[in-house]
Amino acid sequence: RKEVEQDPGPFNVPEGATVAFNCTYSNSASQSFFWYRQDCRKEPKLLMSVYSSGNEDGRFTAQLNRASQYISLLIRDSKLSDSATYLCVVTYSSASKIIFGSGTRLSIRP
Amino acid sequence: DAGVIQSPRHEVTEMGQEVTLRCKPISGHNSLFWYRQTMMRGLELLIYFNNNVPIDDSGMPEDRFSAKMPNASFSTLKIQPSEPRDSAVYFCASSSTGSGNTIYFGEGSWLTVV
Numbered sequence: 720r721k722e723v724e725q726d727p728g729p730f731n732v733p734e735g736a737t738v739a740f741n742c743t744y745s746n747s748a749s750q751s752f753f754w755y756r757q758d759c760r761k762e763p764k765l766l767m768s769v770y771s772s773g774n775e776d777g778r779f780t781a782q783l784n785r786a787s788q789y790i791s792l793l794i795r796d797s798k799l800s801d802s803a804t805y806l807c808v809v810t811y812s813s814a815s816k817i818i819f820g821s822g823t824r825l826s827i828r829p
Numbered sequence: 830d831a832g833v834i835q836s837p838r839h840e841v842t843e844m845g846q847e848v849t850l851r852c853k854p855i856s857g858h859n860s861l862f863w864y865r866q867t868m869m870r871g872l873e874l875l876i877y878f879n880n881n882v883p884i885d886d887s888g889m890p891e892d893r894f895s896a897k898m899p900n901a902s903f904s905t906l907k908i909q910p911s912e913p914r915d916s917a918v919y920f921c922a923s924s925s926t927g928s929g930n931t932i933y934f935g936e937g938s939w940l941t942v943v
Contacts, residue, residue, distance in 0.1 A: 751930055762920055762934035763872070806872070810930055816885075817862070817932065821871040 720745060722818050723809050729824035732797060739793040740823045742807030752783055752790045753808040757822065763806055766792075794825075802827045831855070833935035835921050841941045847909040850938045852921030853902055862932065863896055863906050864920040872920075878904065911942045 725742045732738045752769035767774065769781040769790050780793040790809075794801055804822040811817075834853040842848055854861045863875040876886040878898045886896070893912070898904040908915055918937045924930055 753931065762936050764934070765931050768931070808932070817874070817877075817930075819864075819872045819874075 721821075722746060723807060723820040725805075725807055725820040725823045727821060727823060729826050731826045731828060734797060734799055734827055734829055736797050736827075737793065737795045738797055738825065739791055740805065740825075741789050741791045742809075742820050742823075743789045744809045744818075745788065746809070746811060747785075747788065748811055749788075749809045751810040752781075753810075754779075754781055754790075754792050755806040755808055755819075757804045757806060759803075763819075766805070797827045799827050799829065801825060833921055833923050833933055835919075835935035835938050837938055838936065839939045839941075841943065842911055844912055844942055845910045846942075847907065848911045848915075848940060848942075850906040850919050850921075850940070852904045852906070852935060854904070854921070854923030855925075855933055856902065858923035858925040858933075859901070860924045861898060861904050862920075862922040862924075863904070864922060864934075865917045866920060866937075867917045875906070875919075908940075911940075913942045916941045 723744050754766040755763040756766045757763040767776050769783050773782040778795045782791045804824050806822045807820040809818045836851045859880050861878040864872050866872045875888045876896045877884050881898045896906045918939050920934050920937045922932045922934045924932045
């Protein structure tokens with residue numbers, strides 16, 4: 720079993736829809752969590768950190784469930800520009816171990 | 830502020846040739862990472878440096894790959910001899926505890942070995 724798992728998708732949703740996807744992790748010692756976004760032929764870029772209490776940034780909401788060992792990303796009122804691959808990242812003990820998920824592809828259609 | 834700078838951006842080389850990829854991390858960052866990304870295998874960590882010292886090189890595929898970080902502002906990833914299966918995008922990234930362990934990526938070096 721992979722340490723960090725994501726549904727590869729693709730998720731194909733209409734513009735304006737709400738879409739959510741999860742990322743599960745296997746090591747309960749995980750400390751920090753992030754969502755990154757990667758556009759086609761570009762580098763991954765930080766979308767948002769994930770805090771224990773959950774956090775929101777505009778149309779994006781990230782949540783952490785330590786008991787069930789998953790993080791989630793919710794996108795409301797999706798835009799065409801949200802089409803990308805979303806990577807979850809889990810770190811252990813400062814920066815000594817950082818694991819990227821394989822990514823979830825999201826495609827927003829007009 | 831300058832981000833992570835990688836060179837070359839694109840390289841096409843013949844099998845058997847030596848390839849050297851270069852990276853300049855963000856100033857003040859004390860951790861540096863080399864990743865490889867392919868469609869089949871996704872994003873793989875090759876090696877991680879902390880304060881210029883290699884901490885984890887378990888992801889380096891084989892002896893043909895080597896990485897160095899002679900100082901805090903420069904790192905190289907070398908492949909010798911290169912093979913077609915090394916074709917991938919190679920990302921360098923850096924982070925610091927001051928940035929909350931957020932990793933910042935360079936734009937990548939797109940390598941094609943023919």
